[in-house]
Amino acid sequence: MKKVKYKMGKLGKHNFMKKFDAINAYLPDTRLATKSNIKTMISLYESLYLKPDEGTGGHGIYKLTKTNNGYSLRSGTTSKSFSSIGALYDSHQLLFTKNKYIVQEGIDLLKHNKRAFDIRVMVQKNRNKELVPTGIIGRLAKPKKIVTNYHSGGTPLPIETLLKSHLKSDSRKQYIQKIVTLGIVASKVLGKSYKSKRAFGVDIAIDSKMKPWILEINTQPDMSIFNTLKDKTMYRRILRYSK
Template sequence: MRKVANKWVKFAVLQQHSGVAKHIPAMRRFSPENLEAMLRQHSFIVAKPIVGTGGNRVMKLYKAGSGFVLHHAGVKKTYGSMNELLQAIRRIGGNRALMLQQGIHLTTIDGRPVDYRVKLAKVGRNWEIRAVVGRLARPGLFVTNLCQGGTQLKGREAVRRTFPASIVRDKIATMIGVARTSTMLLEARYPGIGMLGYDFGIDKKGTVWIFEVNTKPH
């Protein structure tokens, strides 16, 4: 079964479809210039390895007064200059290539961010939806990964706890629709993939965003 570890190349495929692209947050490769530009444009941004899973080395970054805050592994630190921030990012990121993604203000349950995993598997010639689950971040963390202490919920239950019951079906259908279209695009580009896991978030206005695609979903 084919694996595609590089997040950047998967998003490059999805960006070419206008229906999917509108659900993709703004993204750039990590560089000092891109970091400065994105911190000016967005209330916060997320830096993460282009290759990597499990929420490891994922950082939340934002401006605070004349300084910058870096939130990683449940710890927030403030840095007085861009140089100090860059050093901290490189220390956490190691030698890995990083990408920057527009931060999305996710819906929360009891103050904890929640996102969604939609899993598809190829059975014969058809792709089947295997799961739609919600993932609730551990208190104090912004990443929702289960291996980082997140709690799994049924997808419908998670949406119902954050939005009126009347729109639960619509939000689930949007995520499944985007996942199905994305699967068609990725399979055309990478024949041989047999399993896909999509990470979605819904912001407080109800917009559905796609954060990540895994060809080896846990």
């Protein structure tokens, strides 16, 4: 498959979306992964995520947290300890600069059976070129894994299942509607820059206080994740809209 160059990486998209009041409050702090930015941000937040600016599928992602005597950097299911941010940065400098890494405020993800999850909202253009929601799915992280991506071992599940232990039936329906609406608004915002794109995959995290956060918007979203659900209604709708 030919690798498509995106118009903007994660940081470019973030900086573009930040200008819009409709979604500004839902964007986690995201900056270029320089030594000084990492130092500043780890003093502001409990944890940070380091991600390749143009990576997909959850590959090359690290989670940085403070420990009693320094810092811990996790990737997959392994972790390394560092006494200072300087030491941590120096040992990964080549990786961070060569692949242009970004650093993002860590969101304390809501959990289901002690496993973190996030949400993918699929938004596609209809015949009138209006953006409409065509699917919503939850992605449950593998035990002890830091990413929820399907291709990194995450389990796709109906969003109702994941929210069951957090919200009662009526408020659950309303909350899901709120997430879908946020997905549409975010797609409309990014769509101002990606006018030719017909589909957006909006990744939304929910923190422990039930606040939604827009982690990223994919302009070439993977549709196959919806085919993993028993109920094929959403998958069929997504395929219909993609024709």
